[in-house]
Amino acid sequence: MGRVLTREESYRDGHLTHAAFVSIAILTFITFVGNFTQLQLSAALPTIVAEFHISVTTGQWLTSVFQLVMGVMVPLTAFLTRRFSTRQIVITSMAVFTLGSLFSWLGPTFVLVLAGRLLQAVGTGVMWPVLQITVFNIYPLSRRGVAMGTVGMAMSVAPAIGPTCGGWQTDMNGWRSIFLTLTVLGAVALVLATLLLRNFGASDKDAKADFFSVGLSVFGFGGLMFGFTNIEAYPFANPMVWLPMAIGVAGVVWFALRQIGRQRRLDAGTGTKVPLLDLLVMRNRSFTYGTVIAAMSFFAFSSIMVIMPLYIQDDRGYSATMSGLIMLPGAIGQCISQFFGGRALDRFGARPVALTGTIILFLGTVGMSLIGPSTWIWWVSICQFVRQIGMGFVLMPITTWSLNCLEPKDVSAGSAVTNTLRQIAGAMGAPVLVIIMESLAAMRAGQLGGGAAATVSGSIFGIQWVLRISAVISFAMVVMVLVGVRGDGSGSTRDLAHRAIARMRHVEV
Numbered sequence: 001m002g003r004v005l006t007r008e009e010s011y012r013d014g015h016l017t018h019a020a021f022v023s024i025a026i027l028t029f030i031t032f033v034g035n036f037t038q039l040q041l042s043a044a045l046p047t048i049v050a051e052f053h054i055s056v057t058t059g060q061w062l063t064s065v066f067q068l069v070m071g072v073m074v075p076l077t078a079f080l081t082r083r084f085s086t087r088q089i090v091i092t093s094m095a096v097f098t099l100g101s102l103f104s105w106l107g108p109t110f111v112l113v114l115a116g117r118l119l120q121a122v123g124t125g126v127m128w129p130v131l132q133i134t135v136f137n138i139y140p141l142s143r144r145g146v147a148m149g150t151v152g153m154a155m156s157v158a159p160a161i162g163p164t165c166g167g168w169q170t171d172m173n174g175w176r177s178i179f180l181t182l183t184v185l186g187a188v189a190l191v192l193a194t195l196l197l198r199n200f201g202a203s204d205k206d207a208k209a210d211f212f213s214v215g216l217s218v219f220g221f222g223g224l225m226f227g228f229t230n231i232e233a234y235p236f237a238n239p240m241v242w243l244p245m246a247i248g249v250a251g252v253v254w255f256a257l258r259q260i261g262r263q264r265r266l267d268a269g270t271g272t273k274v275p276l277l278d279l280l281v282m283r284n285r286s287f288t289y290g291t292v293i294a295a296m297s298f299f300a301f302s303s304i305m306v307i308m309p310l311y312i313q314d315d316r317g318y319s320a321t322m323s324g325l326i327m328l329p330g331a332i333g334q335c336i337s338q339f340f341g342g343r344a345l346d347r348f349g350a351r352p353v354a355l356t357g358t359i360i361l362f363l364g365t366v367g368m369s370l371i372g373p374s375t376w377i378w379w380v381s382i383c384q385f386v387r388q389i390g391m392g393f394v395l396m397p398i399t400t401w402s403l404n405c406l407e408p409k410d411v412s413a414g415s416a417v418t419n420t421l422r423q424i425a426g427a428m429g430a431p432v433l434v435i436i437m438e439s440l441a442a443m444r445a446g447q448l449g450g451g452a453a454a455t456v457s458g459s460i461f462g463i464q465w466v467l468r469i470s471a472v473i474s475f476a477m478v479v480m481v482l483v484g485v486r487g488d489g490s491g492s493t494r495d496l497a498h499r500a501i502a503r504m505r506h507v508e509v
Contacts, residue, residue: 003198003199010138010200011138011139011140014143016138019198020138020198022196022198023086023134023196023197023198023200024131024134024135024138024151026090026189026192026193026196026197027090027127027130027131027134027197028131028151029189029192030090030093030094030124030127030189030193031124031127031128031131031151033097033124033182033185033186033189034070034097034123034124034125034127034128035162036161036162036182036185037066037097037101037120037124037162037182038063038066038070038124038162040162040163040165040166040178040182041062041063041166041175041178042063042162042163042166042305042306042309042327043163043164043166043167043170043309043313043320043321043323043324043327044166044167044169044170044175044178044320045059045060045062045063045306045309045310046309046310046313046314046320047170047175047320048062048110048113048175051175052109052110054110055438056310056434056438058110060306060430060431060434061114061431062113062114062117063305063306063430064225064428064430064431065114065117065118065121066117066118066120066121068121068221068222068225068423068424069118069121069122069125070121070124070125070423072125072214072217072218072221073121073122073125073126076125076126076214076276077126077129077130077133077412077415077416077419079208079210079274079276080126080130081130081133081412083205083208085199086130086134086197086198086199086200087193087197087198087199089126089130090127090130090193090197091190091193091194091197093122093123093124093125093126093127094123094186094189094190094193095123095190096119096122096123097119097120097122097123097124097182097186097189098123098183098186098187098190099119099123100115100116100117100118100119100120100121100122100123101116101120101179101182101183101185101186102116102179102183103115103116103119104116104117104120104176104179104182105176105179105180105182105183116179120182123186125423128419129415129416129419131151132403132415132419133411133412133415134200135147135151136403136411136415137200138200143346147342161328161331162331163305163309163323163324163327163328163331164321164324164325164327164328165178165181165324166178166320166324167309167319167320167321167322167323167324167325168320168321168324169181170320170321171319171320171321172321208273208274210258210262210273210274210275210276212258213255213258213259213275213276213277214276216251216252216254216255216258217251217252217255217276218251219247219248219251220247220248220249220250220251220252220253220254220255221248221251221252221424221428222248223244223245223246223247223248223249223251224244224245224248224249224252224428225248225428225431226244226248227240227241227242227243227244227245227248256279258275259275259276259277259278259279260275260279260280262274262275263275263278263279263280264280267280277413277416277417277420278410278413278416278417279417281406281410281413281414281417282417284405284406284410285484286401286402286405286484286485286486287402287403287405287406287414287418288402289402289480289483289484289485290350290398290399290401290402290403290405290418290484290485291402291417291418291421291422292421292480293354293358293394293398293477293480293481293484294394294395294398294399294402294418294421294422295421295422295424295425296425296473296476296477296480297361297391297394297395297474297477298422298423298425298426298429299425299426299428299429299473300365300429300433300469300470300473300474301387301391301426301429301470304368304384304387304467304470305327305430306430306434307433307434307437307463307466307467308323308326308327308380308384308463309323309327310459310463311371311380311459311460311463312326312377312380314456314459315373315456315459315460315463316373316377318377326377326378326380326381326384327381327384328381329381329382329384329385330381330384330385330386330387330388330389331388332385333385333386333388333389333392334388334389334391334392335392336389336392337357337388337389337390337391337392337393338392338395338396340392341353341357341392341393341394341396341397342396342397342400344393344397345396345397345400345401349401350397350398350400350401350485351481351485351486353393353397354393354394354397354398354401354481354485355478355481355482355485356390356393357389357390357391357392357393357394357397357398358390358394358474358477358478358481359390359478360386360387360389360390360393361387361390361391361394361474361477362390362471362474362475362477362478363386363390364383364384364385364386364387364388364389364390365383365387365467365470365471365474366471367379367382367383367386368380368383368384368387368467369464369467369468369470369471371460371463371464371467372460372464373456373457373460390474394477398481398485399418401485402414402418403415403418433466433469433470434466436462436465436466436469437459437462437463437465437466438462439462440458440461440462440465440466441455441458441459441461441462441463442458443458444457444458444461444462445457445458445459446458
């Protein structure tokens with residue numbers, strides 16, 4: 001089990017070997033558990049907020065902190081994959097995840113539940129990058145689109161069943177039963193990894209991590225999030241708002257400058273210290289465009305998974321189970337489109353696939369922004385279905401294309417950068433847009449004179465405007481795909497012609 005599988009031992013005659021298939025299946029399952037964990041609380045959030053008597057902004061830390069910690073953990077992937085074996089990383093991660101699930105299950109206070117979520121995020125934060133790097137190391141360039149689409153389809157099963165299962169469990173046995181389920185899943189994953197997982201890629205016991213940079217990222221992004229969250233309770237001039245935000249900005253700038261300086265010295269041969277995150281891969285124009293588009297989609301999308309259950313349950317009076325069922329078709333749609341998006345990427349290139357996805361995402365978001373106090377509730381489901389079809393055609397194809405644009409030696413660093421920025425964008429998107437929603441809702445309720453009816457009308461007003469903001473972000477993504485997704489692998493006319501000629505020659509032979 002401890003021996004490293006080479007590429008030849010992992011991929012033969014166009015197929016995975018048995019040992020590689022089992023290991024990829026285990027890594028995919030564990031990454032699925034992480035996605036399942038991240039999204040399962042969306043339908044239960046209103047219940048948790050009510051039980052602990054906290055604000056929605058405070059409650060959404062259960063989802064935002066998860067994404068933020070995952071964003072902090074992802075830069076460590078490059079170091080961890082150099083320093084430790086695949087088995088060591090995965091087994092340790094699953095042990096921490098299971099412990100965190102146990103904390104959240106049994107924790108009597110919101111702080112302890114939040115601490116458990118933090119441990120869950122630490123345990124799963126590196127799993128998607130490890131899976132992504134493993135797929136890129138095993139599969140040839142011409143098969144990566146299908147491979148990532150297949151893995152992405154498995155990932156999309158998590159949002160398909162996560163909110164639905166979470167809503168059903170909340171209604172039947174209370175929200176704590178969610179964490180009992182996650183404790184069991186974590187234990188199963190730990191056993192599978194211990195017994196069957198193989199190693200991929202050699203490890204270097206002399207590799208060292210820049211933990212000072214880890215601290216800078218925690219203070220930087222954590223400070224920004226804490227400051228944004230406090231806007232609901234304090235005016236901007238209050239030190240509880242501007243001070244953590246100022247610390248956050250300083251931490252982020254210091255972190256970025258430290259990474260760039262270390263990498264430049266390393267490239268010039270005047271330094272030996274490896275940066276935590278190689279931000280110089282952003283010099284690749286195509287990679288940067290792909291990464292920014294993916295981050296924008298996470299920023300706009302993450303808030304919807306928090307906001308729409310509030311609309312369905314608090315504003316329309318439906319149960320948590322119903323909330324999960326309404327969101328279910330969209331996740332199934334993303335699961336399907338993720339797979340076909342990967343196949344379309346290999347055949348047509350990134351530009352037509354991503355353009356189709358961003359346009360569909362924009363139209364679905366505009367449609368959802370039309371909701372009101374008496375809208376047919378399944379209209380939400382239809383619009384979410386359309387939105388997530390678009391997401392499936394954007395995320396995996398654009399990420400795969402952007403990584404393909406890098407040199408093979410930079411794929412690991414690129415994977416860490418794109419996953420870090422996506423997670424941080426998702427973590428920042430939820431509190432920022434939720435605060436905008438609640439501020440607009442309070443303003444509207446005050447204009448209407450107060451009372452229960454005014455509160456509901458104000459909440460719907462705030463949700464409508466947040467969805468309009470998300471629509472604007474989606475339209476900006478359409479423009480960015482038109483402007484920035486070009487060159488090899490983008491599916492330009494020239495590229496498609498070369499592919500057609502190559503197929504004709506193959507047929508003639």
